[in-house]
Amino acid sequence: MVDSNALASHWREDVPVAGSSHLPPDVGYAKALTNQGYSFDVAVADLVDNSIDAGADLVAVHFLRSADRLHTLLVLDNGQGMNERDLDLAMTVGRRRDYGSSALGMYGTGLKAASLSHAGALTVISRTKSSRPAGRKLTSEGIEDNFRCDTVDKDFAQEQIDVYDGVIGFQGTIVRWDRVNAFETVAPGETDAFLAKATQSLERHLGLHLHRFLARGLKLDIVVTDVDTGEETQHDGVESLDPFGYKIPGRKGYPRELTAEVEGVGQVALEAHIWVAKSRLAGYAQIGSPIQRQGFYFYRNDRLVQAGGWNNLRTPESHLNLARIEVDLPAQANRVFSLDVKKEGVQVMPAFTFGVESACDAEGRTFRHYLADAEAAYRDGNSRQVVERPAIVAPGKGFDPKVKRSVREQLAVKAAEDPIRIEWTALPEDRFFELDREHNAIHLNKAFREDFNGGRRGGANDAPVTKTLLYLLLQDCFGLGRWEKKRADRIDYWNAILLSAVLAQRERLERSTS
Template sequence: MTTDWQFEVPTSGSKHLPPDSRYMEALSSQGYGFEAAIADLVDNSIDAGAKDVVIHFLRDGDRLVSLLVVDDGKGMDEDELDVAMTVGGRREYDPRALGMFGTGLKSASLSHAGAVTVVSKVRRTRAAAPAGRRWTMERALNGFQCDIVAPDYAQQLIDRYYDCPIVWQGTIIRWDAVKNFPRTGGGQTDRYLHRTINKLGLHLGLHLHRFLARDDFNITIAVEDVSTGTEYMNFGVQPLDPFGYPVTGHADYAREFVATVPSVGPVTLSAHIWPPKSNTDEFKAVGTGIDRQGFYFYRHDRLVQSGGWNNFRQPEQHLALARVAVDLPDEAVASEVFRLTVKKDGVDASPEFVTALESAVDAEGRSFAQYVSDADATYRSARKRTATTRKPVIPPGKGFEPSVREAIEDELPLLPGEEPISVLWQKIDNAKFFEIDRESRTIVLNHHYRAAILGGRRGGLNDAPTLKSLLYLLLHQVFEKEYSGSREKDNLQLWQSVLVAAARAEMNRVTDND
């Protein structure tokens, strides 16, 4: 084996290799979640100086037809719109801009829609004509062919949103053939809208909370029936500050630590400890206790990572109250100490930052490691107080929503070393709503009643969380005893009778609605 190694690779020229048109297909397969994709479009509105953004779901009866994001920003002329619709289009970003890569509009949109239309108007005169472009996946794959929107339609779309929110200028992004819109009726559209709009409002409220807290910026989510002009829903997104607790969980916090990163200098860490057992949306908006602990990175006031320790340490339940806000310095992002994902839903921190955390201190010389210890102790102390006042229980297991399991574990001390209680649906005698299998620690629910209980929603391992939670609270003590006494057997029979009657009533309601 030779020991020689040439670090510089010699070349003999270059060759122009443009991307294949299938690159657009790859661009649309980056795993954009629906909420993250919409947030990326709103980022563009913020960069354009918008004061009002409307996210508009359009339906025709029980069928969703389009989704539009409308803003009153500065708009784009023909040349600017061409750049915006070019993959990786080069433009000068404002130093405080949220955009970075020149791909967000295209990849976010085509991840979820078969076609994206952009119509925009700049403030010159009220009579100035708007510009419009349209990408369809079919045309994109056929040699990057971007369609020019007919001027009459572009003006018609601008006029439709005149004064709501567009007055002099603004931009409209329209999605058609949205992939996850329901394709059947039967109430699916209403259920989809309720579920999707709730998640979207929480996502936007969290990741854009600093903008929404301002007096001059608003996001509205609305639903309109295009055949009747009826507006079914119209509400403003509320800011969800992940550090907006009513009272601190530890008297010594919040406090600021400084991590000195050699290549970029000091990075400030604003360390917080939430109060135990908080039920606010600000606390619960991010996954489970494992998901929501750790670093909350901001770039230009936009939250780009909500939770996670970035290889500093492993997450654990005892750190569920620990949150650290970090405003990323531009020079740190430029130097790639912090690398943002294209979707702006995570940050890859270099080992240089992780090493700097080990020696980070506050103004009094307190170490960042001490903060982590204090957060751990705050959680454990709250758990200890609970353990002295409430009897320990067998924990819930498979079939229960993770957030339900977490809530039970927060509120009740757990019996150590016990096999968890599972819950599942199976076919059993229709005279019963549930059965108890002590040996396998399982609550068996009658599959006959599942569709009625779910109300037409799609079933899954962790479905019907409210029902399963109530049954756990009723039945966990049964598994904690070796056998059932006469009083307990009577209670079980009572619960069976009432639940069967209720389930049959639900089935009758479904039949009547059909």
């Protein structure tokens, strides 16, 4: 046991040292670098953070595919770009650069760790207004070879900048992942299904964690392009997904600002919100389970870094599903709040929870009053009857993101069914549309595409009104077992009538322009 006399005589506040030596990382560090638990969505979000820090107001997450497989992921931006020296510094493993007080980056490992957690090769190509395109490439094998970084061929760098000139313009950066782990596990024939789920999840994650930037005008797109044809097969603009985006609060007088006195930090503002019970709005219903999303929402420099959770203050309970608290972390580093390297969770010291428990607003209403109000709103809401709407198969590829979000706000969707995609394709001239029930697809006759796009070819999510009306008519034809003759006949006469309508529209357009 402890010798109390010796402890009292020899204990010191700090451990003394007698010298030092420099111990560079072993190449085995590469395994730790590439195994930090980044999810796919979190890793991509880290790359978008870098784009925002570079001053970009246009960012595109770009999937490259062919008919039966996925090849590459790119994140493109029109930020300030990097010259050769900047690229070397950015690709140096373990280097931590100086971050401004408003930067989203913190530790200097995100680009490498997030990328190499999911890809065997990371390439960065960039140019500034005063420098030519240049690039660097890191591979998992190169890191194990004494942290080797390869220089990208200058002609190839220029070619890539030219290809994506529509995003990059005079300056900007391309981050490219090759040999992506998830892509290499997608079996032939499953590419569409994988992309539907991956892009939907990514859109939701980026829309939530970057919602303040998106609301202020950041343009962030998710694009899929076929490398064989050059055709853009999907183009979705990420919309702000505000976890406090209700129109009417669930309790009169909210939101309320409570102030917590936190030892070591000072005053911390808590913006206490109460949602309406059973809300179908995207900010409540489409960001995950309500029981997981109750609690604290921590922001660092306007970037959401924790979306729900009580941080050991209490355990989640269904009667607090409507309670969400907005907290902007103090700008100065301190020992009370600690952000993890992936920027998806905050560790807090007991000083914070003690401060929250005694927090109150200007009227003297306490944190306990707030919890009681949230519980009352939940009970009152559950006592009201709500008309149950039937669950449907969700819209997917080919539908505008606003349409997809609105459907999910208004109706429950069948989680076990793949979303319905809608696409223009070659069909017989006597058909306006056809159903592919086996693959959950609606095919539109591409001979009529320009008629719905003002004489232009249109994009991946074009003709939103026509597509949405067809979806509402046809969605109950999917997710069925037996195909009834009566339903098949209905599809036939709808098709004939709609074909007559589109031909009449074409004739009117021709007469008006002749």
